[in-house]
Amino acid sequence: MRVQSSPLEGVILLEPAVFHDDRGFFLETYRADKLRDVGITDRFVQANQSRSVQGTLRGLHWQWRRPQAKLVRVVTGSIFDVVVDIRRGSPTFGRWWGVTLSADSFRQLYVPVGFAHGFCVVSAQADVEYLCSDYYDAGGEAGLLWNDPTVGVVWPTETPRLSEKDASNPVLDPARSDLLA
DSSP states (O other): OOEOSSSSSTTTEEEEEEEETTEEEOOOSHHHHHHHTTOOOOOEEEEEEEEEETTEEEEEESSSSSOEEEEEEEEEEEEEEEEEEEEETTTTTOHHHHEETOHHHHHHHEEOOTTEEEEEEOOOOOEEEEEEEEEEOOEEEEEEOOTOOOTOOOOSSSSSSSOOHHHHOOOTTTTTTTOOO
């Protein structure tokens, strides 16, 4: 497995070893000991999968009562995946970083606790699977407006397909009570 750090402390891009032959391919999508060797020690307790059509933007989300680290991978299609540092007091607070993940590249993104997460589908359709280090808590979920001008994410579309909830998320404000330390 190849590991690439990001400009945001703790966010890691993983490139697993993929074994191809005339039948197809094989890879390990999760192996606790290899992740531990690169500093990812979270115990993942929930797996989620979403399917979205091109132009769909999901995010930017986090949980404040039951914070979650995530290990994100694309099963079919391609996405532009984004993280935003929401750790109050962090030197990179409010900064974002994005990377393309696709089924063809097999890359995975590790998103530690303290980051808002979201993605935009750039292929005709995409299935995204992510492991979470804590259980979903609807009452403790928070969000950040996808086009918050103070953050300035450069998305691959200016007119995404959004849920009502994501379209009405608030902007990033250091005084928000739902931010993480």
